[in-house]
Amino acid sequence: MKEFLKAVFWVDLAKGLWVTLRNQNPAYVCTEEYPRERPAVAERYRGAPRLNVHPETEQTLCIACNLCALACPEQLIVVGSQRNEETRRKELTHFTYDTSRCMFCGLCEDACPVDALELTQDFEMASFTREGAIWDRQMLEEGPLPTEYKF
Amino acid sequence: MEEILSNPYVFPLIVTTLIVALFPLVAGYIVLLERKVLADMQVRLGPMRVGPYGFLQPLADAFKLLLKEDIIPAGADKWIFWFAPVLSTFTALTAFAVIPLSDKFFVADVNIGILFILAMSSVGVLGLILGGWSSNSKYSLLGSLRSAAQMVSYEVPLGFSLVTGLMVAGTLSMQGIVRSQLDQGVWVAFANGGLMLVPAVLFMISAIAETNRAPFDLPEAESEIVAGFHTEYSGFRFALFFLAEYASIFVISSIGVTVFWGGWLRPFPNVESLGVVFNYAFPMLVFSILGLMCLRGVIKLMLIEQKAVMAVVGGAMFLFVLLFAIPAMNELIIGLFWFLFKVFVIVYSFIWFRGTFPRFRYDQLMRVGWTYLIPISIGALIVNAFAMVSGEILEVFGY
Numbered sequence: 001m002k003e004f005l006k007a008v009f010w011v012d013l014a015k016g017l018w019v020t021l022r023n024q025n026p027a028y029v030c031t032e033e034y035p036r037e038r039p040a041v042a043e044r045y046r047g048a049p050r051l052n053v054h055p056e057t058e059q060t061l062c063i064a065c066n067l068c069a070l071a072c073p074e075q076l077i078v079v080g081s082q083r084n085e086e087t088r089r090k091e092l093t094h095f096t097y098d099t100s101r102c103m104f105c106g107l108c109e110d111a112c113p114v115d116a117l118e119l120t121q122d123f124e125m126a127s128f129t130r131e132g133a134i135w136d137r138q139m140l141e142e143g144p145l146p147t148e149y150k151f
Numbered sequence: 152m153e154e155i156l157s158n159p160y161v162f163p164l165i166v167t168t169l170i171v172a173l174f175p176l177v178a179g180y181i182v183l184l185e186r187k188v189l190a191d192m193q194v195r196l197g198p199m200r201v202g203p204y205g206f207l208q209p210l211a212d213a214f215k216l217l218l219k220e221d222i223i224p225a226g227a228d229k230w231i232f233w234f235a236p237v238l239s240t241f242t243a244l245t246a247f248a249v250i251p252l253s254d255k256f257f258v259a260d261v262n263i264g265i266l267f268i269l270a271m272s273s274v275g276v277l278g279l280i281l282g283g284w285s286s287n288s289k290y291s292l293l294g295s296l297r298s299a300a301q302m303v304s305y306e307v308p309l310g311f312s313l314v315t316g317l318m319v320a321g322t323l324s325m326q327g328i329v330r331s332q333l334d335q336g337v338w339v340a341f342a343n344g345g346l347m348l349v350p351a352v353l354f355m356i357s358a359i360a361e362t363n364r365a366p367f368d369l370p371e372a373e374s375e376i377v378a379g380f381h382t383e384y385s386g387f388r389f390a391l392f393f394l395a396e397y398a399s400i401f402v403i404s405s406i407g408v409t410v411f412w413g414g415w416l417r418p419f420p421n422v423e424s425l426g427v428v429f430n431y432a433f434p435m436l437v438f439s440i441l442g443l444m445c446l447r448g449v450i451k452l453m454l455i456e457q458k459a460v461m462a463v464v465g466g467a468m469f470l471f472v473l474l475f476a477i478p479a480m481n482e483l484i485i486g487l488f489w490f491l492f493k494v495f496v497i498v499y500s501f502i503w504f505r506g507t508f509p510r511f512r513y514d515q516l517m518r519v520g521w522t523y524l525i526p527i528s529i530g531a532l533i534v535n536a537f538a539m540v541s542g543e544i545l546e547v548f549g550y
Contacts (some may be wrong), residue, residue: 028194029191
């Protein structure tokens with residue numbers, strides 16, 4: 001009898017309607033409007049590589065030791081260096097990092113003795129050409145510059 | 152000037168022009184409402200990009216549809232393919248001619264009003280069938296066949312529940328139906344001690360089926376037959392079908408409102424003391440809430456253009472509040488307000504049902520129509536007839 005009355009008065013339908021009505025609360029919306037709002041990725045996320053510079057002098061921290069290039073399983077890092085005859089130090093001339101081949105294992109980051117090379121939390125690394133995925137020293141130092149959307 | 156204004160054809164012509172010019176916009180905003188409400192129900196945002204909170208999306212959609220390539224399939228019957236959306240739109244818009252938007256705003260008060268609307272909406276089905284058939288596509292044909300079968304099945308309970316309503320009202324004229332509800336002092340849906348609620352609900356169900364809306368949207372079931380009868384249509388022709396669909400939703404909601412829910416009457420139309428509440432307080436409250444929400448948008452939005460659009464909309468809402476506060480103006484537009492408010496509630500519940508109920512299977516659709524709705528609607532007709540007659544008999548004997 002109870003089942004019959006339930007069927008006649010559409011209790012199940014009313015329950016369904018209540019669910020949809022209740023869910024209209026705008027506070028429940030979990031959509032992220034991506035280019036306007038960017039997600040906070042995990043702290044240990046490994047994304048775009050970065051070649052750090054000294055925060056004050058803006059000189060590169062890299063000592064051109066080539067350990068990252070040796071550590072890289074994909075051998076995508078090329079470190080160019082030149083011996084400075086006065087200071088007897090190796091100085092970085094160029095640094096390329098092919099992000100198209102990178103698998104973001106983080107071994108280069110671990111190998112770096114001076115914490116110059118780092119995998120950051122930036123994730124917008126798309127480019128229009130394959131060549132654009134090969135990052136040179138300037139790009140690695142500046143980092144990716146994503147467009148800011150105001151609206 | 153005086154001569155022109157006193158001509159009996161002038162005011163209906165103005166109203167007609169207004170309806171034909173404004174309805175595409177209204178349909179666009181019904182679509183936006185549908186997208187937003189469905190998005191809310193599914194915990195999404197819906198359109199947010201064009202205008203503040205997607206407010207100008209309908210304009211962008213219309214512009215896109217105008218610019219799209221107009222394709223006629225190679226195997227299509229060109230003339231019928233061209234004619235079908237025109238037929239659908241024409242009949243859907245013609246039905247507006249007898250809808251009593253208020254006691255002052257209407258095109259014509261015909262003594263067969265409701266019959267006219269039903270006839271027009273039945274011809275409108277022909278547009279869907281022709282469109283599906285002339286496309287020379289199996290999906291379109293299946294869609295239009297389903298549509299035809301569904302219309303035939305659901306027009307019967309729709310008709311019976313309308314007949315029940317008309318029996319209580321005692322006239323076929325749309326204005327007459329509303330006036331009789333005013334005389335009886337009760338909306339038809341609550342007449343006969345609540346017995347009329349059954350045909351009112353049945354009407355709602357068959358109206359959803361008649362307009363091919365979910366959960367009865369088999370003619371355009373995406374998962375089975377792509378888009379049904381308008382699979383092959385694109386660009387402006389598709390826009391016309393869309394317009395016709397939303398016009399028929401509006402029209403059938405208007406019939407429901409007129410016959411069952413009191414047309415342009417406010418709730419408790421005969422209780423004088425509630426006049427202030429329902430004629431002044433309620434519309435002013437509704438519009439001031441809308442206006443305040445717009446103001447909140449103005450504060451929260453970041454771009455100056457979006458703030459401006461939102462401020463204009465909010466200003467319009469506060470203007471409405473002022474209009475409803477002026478007694479002379481209030482008398483003019485309060486009927487329109489109540490009619491459109493009720494239509495809005497019904498359209499909203501159409502969207503609500505779409506967001507809630509899954510689509511019927513074809514055999515379930517037919518079973519619901521023929522084995523439940525039709526017998527129940529006939530039963531409701533008989534029971535209500537007896538209720539009315541017994542009420543009269545009791546009156547004769549002095550009870």
